[in-house]
Amino acid sequence: METSRRNFLKAGGACLLGLTIWPAVKGFAGNSTEYITSSKALTGEKWGLVIDMKKCWPKYQEGCRECFLACQRAHNIPDVTNKEEEIKWIWTEPYENAFPEQEHEYIAASIKGKPFIVLCNHCENPPCVRVCPTKATFKRRDGIVMMDYHRCIGCRYCMAACPYGARSFNFSDPRPFIKEVNPEFPTREKGVVEKCNFCAERIDTGLPPACVEACPAGALVFGDLDDPNSEVRKILASRYTIQRKPELGTHPCIYYLV
């Protein structure tokens, strides 16, 4: 067959067009992308956490940091020494800093300056998901706000959007700062954002979040906020609880007993 320049260009153009529409073909005609979950997986519609700080404090004062350590071990969280570049999934903040709008001059001494456990609120209406330009931050059907570390472009828009300071950016390669690598969970690269994932990987295999399991005081109660018979709902129905910055319309799924 003769190949004229015109024919060659035509074929080339057709190939190029094919390449461009290939993702669309995959999207419409590809296999089902439904992921297969383990039969042991915990099922819930809206996972939430109730934190009872009164149960936590006696142990905390004795130096208990089991929840932080369990989280750190499970998720390969680097121990970055530079305070300004720290990677934090779960930590404590004094009452006035965690609940700035609920603080006042004459606050009870039993609360003033006391540490409160803070983490991602897994908001029902998450601003971080709204702003992410690549869907690297997304919401699972069970309400967990998750991150795809392989898709994140590191634009840090989610960090600007999160009103809870729950997101951390890997300013440098985190791997040298990981004390003991857990091969079950991915380590991250420099240049991506990360945060608490509510132990989605454990929930999918039938286990509660690592922090909940690790707490020796039973201060962290995990459960389905959509299930009226769950333990979290029973606590919420019977006791007065507060959320962080509820006025922002994010509907946090982390509740605090004070």
Added chain:
Amino acid sequence: MLVKALTGSKKYWGWTIFLLVLIATGFACYLWQLQKGLTITGMSRDVSWGLYISQFTFLVGVAASAVMVVLPYYLHNVKAFGRITILGEFLAIAALIMCLLFVIVDVGKPMRILNMIFYPTPNSMFFWDMIALNGYLLLNIIAGWHALEAEYKAVPPPAWTKILVYISIPWAVSIHTVTAFLYAGLPGRHYWLTAIMAARFLASAFASGPALLIILSYIIKRVSKFDPGREAIQKLAAIVTYATIISVFFVGLEFFTAFYSQVPAHGLDTLKYLFAGLDGHGKLVPWMWTFAILAVLALVLLINPRTRTRDTYLQAACVAVFVSMWIEKGIGLVIGGFIPNPFERVTEYVPTLPETLIALGVWATGFLILTFLYKIAIAVKEETV
């Protein structure tokens, strides 16, 4: 026409080499940043956007130079602008390229930036900003280049480019609006959460873009045989005057809402941090007062017709407008938004040396592109004069 950028005086090449040195330095620092990560910058988990994104935000405004000459010329038949529409459009091209480069140097994973196209996400304002900025860039490249080519060949520009020019006018409004929306829609960032953010962006853009265009017009008049024309400059000066007045007025509105309502959630703490210092931190205070003084000085020089019509005063006023708007939008607005942080603590931000050199490299890239484009445009205009 491109070849016209390759011949020039010793001064022209000296300037080009100076810019190339800055670009090379910035690029070397960028390679280091790629290697080490953004840890080499002054950004932190609290102030997670710094010099790069603030320059991006300011330069989107500079791109308004185009619409402020195109709109009066095409919609109001202001003939004086006919000579300089190309200068406005080419300045917009250079500014937009700088914007895109600033986004690229800012992201943690630049090699994944195409994920924004592979996984288009219309609920993210970044997605719309990408469309708005790239679209405006394309419109200006096509319309500007065809207009210049027509001038070169001494024929009227093709009719279809006029359609592009008409599209580019509302499109210009969109780039400022969408860039403002990047900030104005975030819960918990009190200083940014204001309905007049887009209006502030438009006003400051219409001040800083044309102000730079006036300065550039004076430079062109000095270094070439092409005279942009006194009438065009004076008309631009009137635009800069109005836009600066509105800009300063809008900043005043923010002050009133915050300080009269006394509601912390209206940016009270950030304004205190910026202009007086907060909890013993006040690194931006001298900058913000420089902004205030320069803005007042610019207003005095611009509003008074006797100073506005005198070349030296107008030049000084335009420099004052440009620098003051750069401080207000390019530093105070973006960095101030992160202070105090969500825990009501103050973490300050100071760019590092490599970060500054990278930013300078991007500015130099923009000015190199601008130099080449202006060189071509002026060469064409000198021939047709």
